[in-house]
Amino acid sequence: xxxxxxxxxxxxxxxxxxxxxxxxxxxxxxxxxxxxxxxxxxxxxxxxxxxxxxxxxxxxxxxxxxxxxxxxxxxxxxxxxxxxxxxxxxxxxxxxxxxxxxxxxxxxxxxxxxxxxxxxxxxxxxxxxxxxxxxxxxxxxxxxxxxxxxxxxxxxxxxxxxxxxxxxxxxxxxxxxxxxxxxxxxxxxxxxxxxxxxxxxxxxxxxxxxxxxxxxxxxxxxxxxxxxxxxxxxxxxxxxxxxxxxxxxxxxxxxxxxxxxxxxxxxxxxxxxxxxxxxxxxxxxxxxxxxxxxxxxxxxxxxxxxxxxxxxxxxxxxxxxxxxxxxxxxxxxxxxxxxxxxxxx
Amino acid sequence: xxxxxxxxxxxxxxxxxxxxxxxxxxxxxxxxxxxxxxxxxxxxxxxxxxxxxxxxxxxxxxxxxxxxxxxxxxxxxxxxxxxxxxxxxxxxxxxxxxxxxxxxxxxxxxxxxxxxxxxxxxxxxxxxxxxxxxxxxxxxxxxxxxxxxxxxxxxxxxxxxxxxxxxxxxxxxxxxxxxxxxxxxxxxxxxxxxxxxxxxxxxxxxxxxxxxxxxxxxxxxxxxxxxxxxxxxxxxxxxxxxxxxxxxxxxxxxxxxxxxxxxxxxxxxxxxxxxxxxxxxxxxxxxxxxxxxxxxxxxxxxxxxxxxxxxxxxxxxxxxxxxxxxxxxxxxxxxxxxxxxxxxxxxxxxxxxxxxxxxxxxxxxxxxxxxxxxxxxxxxxxx
Ligand SMILES: N[C@@H](CCC(=O)N[C@@H](CS)C(=O)NCC(=O)O)C(=O)O
Numbered sequence: 001x002x003x004x005x006x007x008x009x010x011x012x013x014x015x016x017x018x019x020x021x022x023x024x025x026x027x028x029x030x031x032x033x034x035x036x037x038x039x040x041x042x043x044x045x046x047x048x049x050x051x052x053x054x055x056x057x058x059x060x061x062x063x064x065x066x067x068x069x070x071x072x073x074x075x076x077x078x079x080x081x082x083x084x085x086x087x088x089x090x091x092x093x094x095x096x097x098x099x100x101x102x103x104x105x106x107x108x109x110x111x112x113x114x115x116x117x118x119x120x121x122x123x124x125x126x127x128x129x130x131x132x133x134x135x136x137x138x139x140x141x142x143x144x145x146x147x148x149x150x151x152x153x154x155x156x157x158x159x160x161x162x163x164x165x166x167x168x169x170x171x172x173x174x175x176x177x178x179x180x181x182x183x184x185x186x187x188x189x190x191x192x193x194x195x196x197x198x199x200x201x202x203x204x205x206x207x208x209x210x211x212x213x214x215x216x217x218x219x220x221x222x223x224x225x226x227x228x229x230x231x232x233x234x235x236x237x238x239x240x241x242x243x244x245x246x247x248x249x250x251x252x253x254x255x256x257x258x259x260x261x262x263x264x265x266x267x268x269x270x271x272x273x274x275x276x277x278x279x280x281x282x283x284x285x286x287x288x289x290x291x292x293x294x295x296x297x298x299x300x301x302x303x304x305x306x307x308x309x310x311x312x313x314x315x316x317x318x319x320x321x322x323x324x325x326x327x328x329x330x331x332x333x334x335x336x337x338x339x340x341x342x343x344x345x
Numbered sequence: 346x347x348x349x350x351x352x353x354x355x356x357x358x359x360x361x362x363x364x365x366x367x368x369x370x371x372x373x374x375x376x377x378x379x380x381x382x383x384x385x386x387x388x389x390x391x392x393x394x395x396x397x398x399x400x401x402x403x404x405x406x407x408x409x410x411x412x413x414x415x416x417x418x419x420x421x422x423x424x425x426x427x428x429x430x431x432x433x434x435x436x437x438x439x440x441x442x443x444x445x446x447x448x449x450x451x452x453x454x455x456x457x458x459x460x461x462x463x464x465x466x467x468x469x470x471x472x473x474x475x476x477x478x479x480x481x482x483x484x485x486x487x488x489x490x491x492x493x494x495x496x497x498x499x500x501x502x503x504x505x506x507x508x509x510x511x512x513x514x515x516x517x518x519x520x521x522x523x524x525x526x527x528x529x530x531x532x533x534x535x536x537x538x539x540x541x542x543x544x545x546x547x548x549x550x551x552x553x554x555x556x557x558x559x560x561x562x563x564x565x566x567x568x569x570x571x572x573x574x575x576x577x578x579x580x581x582x583x584x585x586x587x588x589x590x591x592x593x594x595x596x597x598x599x600x601x602x603x604x605x606x607x608x609x610x611x612x613x614x615x616x617x618x619x620x621x622x623x624x625x626x627x628x629x630x631x632x633x634x635x636x637x638x639x640x641x642x643x644x645x646x647x648x649x650x651x652x653x654x655x656x657x658x659x660x661x662x663x664x665x666x667x668x669x670x671x672x673x674x675x676x677x678x679x680x681x682x683x684x685x686x687x688x689x690x691x692x693x694x695x696x697x698x699x700x701x702x703x704x705x706x707x708x709x710x711x712x713x714x715x716x717x718x719x720x721x722x723x724x725x726x727x728x
Contacts, residue, residue, distance in 0.1 A: 091689070092685050092686075092688070092689050095689065095692060096688075096694050099692075099694070100694075115690075116692075119691075119692055120691075120692025121378070121692070122692075137580075138582065138583075140581065140582045141579075141580040141581050141582045141583045142580055142581035142582070143580045143581075143583075148580060149579075150579045150580070152577065152579060152585045152587060153579055153583075154500060154585075156675075159681060159685045159686045159689065160685055160686055160688070160689030160690070161689075164396045164397075164686060165395055165396055165690070167397075168395065168396060168397050168407045172407070178397075179399055180396075180397045180398070180399050181399055181593075181595075181675050182399070182675055182677075182681070182686070183673075183674070183675045184672050184673065184681065184685060185673075188673065188674070188675070191476060192476075192479075192675070195476065195479055195480045195499065196480075196484055196499050196500075197479065197499060197500065197594070199579060199580070199583045
């Protein structure tokens, strides 16, 4: 019996080594990139409908600045920004969908935090929207500041979010007792708050502005001026595929840097003959900017032509839709904002 | 010898196969998790949970551990299941008996009730009670009292809470009463078997259960006060009730939907059970002079219960598992809090889903064991 046990363990050990070996070898070549090219589409996790960030219209066309990150990746690696398969996910489902391999990019207004980055097999590649948590109340309540919150206030929000944790920190530090009412789906939160179940609805301010458009009477609600947390929202990839991580990171960076250099979807082609070498690098006319990823030289040109630069994406999705016309911190560093990305060179 | 090998070999191979498959998946998961920088372990259970819960039976605060959050959330699951089982049983028995009534109206309304609530998906019913019925309820400031001191509002059902003094004296009295009643019942049974006389056990019990606790108030120094909910203004158009106990609308909607839905299945079990007893039994009982009440209590029910209990157990198990739909309406049960928030905040998907599955399995097994035990007890004992 003991002899068998020994054999069995060595068999297990062999299997383990075999697996460790194969995954290691593939990671260097970006397994995710290879799989994506084989499938012919980028598998992208988005929200279940947050106007401005990721939202599907009646015929199933997705739009939003998070959606545009996925489209940029598709343009870069597949040559077509439309080759994306979107998977709507609740806040609770999103990380397991990514770590289990159901999706390859998560672009779902997700806050970059230490524990998420370090603990759970995720890697954040950048920030595509600088946000903070806020509160929405009914105008008729007369509340104009969080200083007017009193003991017993009920607050609706989503489970599995940073919101849930910040809310506790906020109310605790002010010594206010509150009733948290936490739902899984954002639509359920909105419906419950709209019905009067809660006195306030709390989440990222961008989320509040977007969800307000879904209320029965948007004008009856206001977002309070205070911001109680930092919520840098950005795309996430699975840990362990460094090349794929770089592709997603530099797809986003390309959009932001293109805006900085005035390259747009309409003038990108003509920029190939620019005198500025940095501009030429961004449109694939100088250097070998794609080789390190295993891509051709025009991957970034395609992003700009098919999706546009960050400013175009912001205008199309967030400003023109009336969600947050003012770019606030999400303005280029050269124009008083904090968008600053490393140079593509 | 040869025979022995023939017998053992297939079993050995099966076990080997199971071990290999299990081992393969374990190692595979381990390797994949390693590659993705996820580590396996239950250490997180002692970490601070740092999120709050809307409704708990025991004291809980975000400073407590994930383990405590698990316990508290589990209690919430057990609470809805318990309440659901009680209400669906009461309703189910009434409706089941009503379906066999001679009265055309009663019989048909019961049948309609069953068809209606059984055929609408449960999740839809939960949403109906929570969103549609909730919207119809008044805001706290507009709520009219029910029974003078309770208020049903969109933010919950507010009822007075009891403030006891010397509660332990009262409890001792109550326990003493129950023990006394049990003894009286045993004694009454003996008398009946020996002398054929029936003692009015019910009346004696009722008398005891009023007199003894009353005595505890009169001479035991027990006092009871009620704290009645009072309206409090939070902002111009925002009010709540303070004091007393607040039952959250999430709990109410969930218990309502679960018990209405499950009661239809229980009702069918009850009907089948009663119909399963042959007419001859009732006629025989009547011919020896038993009253209709006695026939139902002494002849029909004891036998019908044997048919009713096994399928009803299944319904109780279903109800418990269905209670996990709580997550859809923010009732902080095990699935919402532990398999939801805690899973998200820690990223320990495999561990937490494993614990949750084991927990539901244990609850189911416990309910099944309890009902089996009860079923054994009421089985016909051949003498
Ligand atoms: N940024 C926060 C919160 C993200 C979040 O889930 N917000 C909600 C409320 S705005 C949402 O996106 N809902 C949209 C949906 O679920 O489809 C986080 O990463 O934890």
